Amino acid sequence: MDPIFRTEKLSRLYQMGEVTVPALVDATFEINLGELVVILGPSGSGKSTLLNLLGGLDSATSGHCYYRGQDLSSFNEKALTNYRRNAVGFIFQFYNLLPALTVRENVEMGATLVKTPLDIDEVLEHVGLAERASHFPAQLSGGEQQRVAIARAAAKNPDVLLCDEPTGALDLSIGRKVLDFLQKFNQEQGKTVFIITHNGAIAQMAHRVLVMGSGRIVENRINAQPCAAEEVTW
Numbered sequence: 001m002d003p004i005f006r007t008e009k010l011s012r013l014y015q016m017g018e019v020t021v022p023a024l025v026d027a028t029f030e031i032n033l034g035e036l037v038v039i040l041g042p043s044g045s046g047k048s049t050l051l052n053l054l055g056g057l058d059s060a061t062s063g064h065c066y067y068r069g070q071d072l073s074s075f076n077e078k079a080l081t082n083y084r085r086n087a088v089g090f091i092f093q094f095y096n097l098l099p100a101l102t103v104r105e106n107v108e109m110g111a112t113l114v115k116t117p118l119d120i121d122e123v124l125e126h127v128g129l130a131e132r133a134s135h136f137p138a139q140l141s142g143g144e145q146q147r148v149a150i151a152r153a154a155a156k157n158p159d160v161l162l163c164d165e166p167t168g169a170l171d172l173s174i175g176r177k178v179l180d181f182l183q184k185f186n187q188e189q190g191k192t193v194f195i196i197t198h199n200g201a202i203a204q205m206a207h208r209v210l211v212m213g214s215g216r217i218v219e220n221r222i223n224a225q226p227c228a229a230e231e232v233t234w
């Protein structure tokens with residue numbers, strides 16, 4: 001299988017006055033097309049920094065990140081905007097929904113940016129929000145808002161979905177529904193999905209698990225038999 005991402009000593013240092021914070025140090029790995037990757041690690045270990053670099057939201061201070069063989073650090077602003085718009089979808093910890101737009105309009109926001117979006121009604125159906133399409137974010141629970149954010153990212157039909165703590169605030173049953181949607185998006189549409197989590201149990205459903213510690217990848221393991229999202233327990 002071809003790697004969709006290949007990194008070489010990818011590093012991101014933050015200069016805070018006199019102090020240098022090594023948020024990501026020498027990360028070297030390959031991710032194959034269609035993998036579901038879970039990124040584990042304690043708070044401050046560099047997980048979001050890595051996701052932001054993969055998504056072209058931030059740039060490395062040294063090293064390389066190749067997407068389908070192209071070095072993201074060689075992209076100009078226009079190419080990066082194009083990459084962020086078409087190739088990747090983000091799901092952030094805080095849902096970033098627009099409060100004045102309905103559920104449907106929030107999801108449409110993602111889809112209107114691209115040439116080959118998924119059908120909005122089908123996506124809303126998939127995340128169990130078809131009945132709530134005309135409601136506003138403030139009328140929804142945290143879990144429902146999270147599913148709107150997921151629908152918005154998925155509706156763009158990106159090759160890569162980058163999810164930062166998608167189940168963080170959710171209870172087991174809603175969390176599993178979210179994971180099930182992400183697993184289906186991965187398996188049925190062949191998309192590459194990254195999930196950052198503090199919850200080690202979620203690693204059971206991954207093809208690959210990256211474990212981070214102090215800005216480094218301390219473990220990169222393949223899971224021979226990923227389980228179904230509905231079997232994940234916490």
Ligand SMILES: Nc1ncnc2c1ncn2[C@@H]1O[C@H](COP(=O)(O)OP(=O)(O)OP(=O)(O)O)[C@@H](O)[C@H]1O
Nearest residue numbers: 014021022023041042043044045046047048049050
């Ligand atoms: N913009 C920034 N300026 C300075 N330091 C930063 C910045 N962003 C992140 N860091 C630092 O880089 C390190 C890694 O942060 P990062 O957010 O990637 O960790 P994380 O593993 O995602 O943490 P969490 O699980 O708490 O979200 C931390 O020490 C953090 O304080």
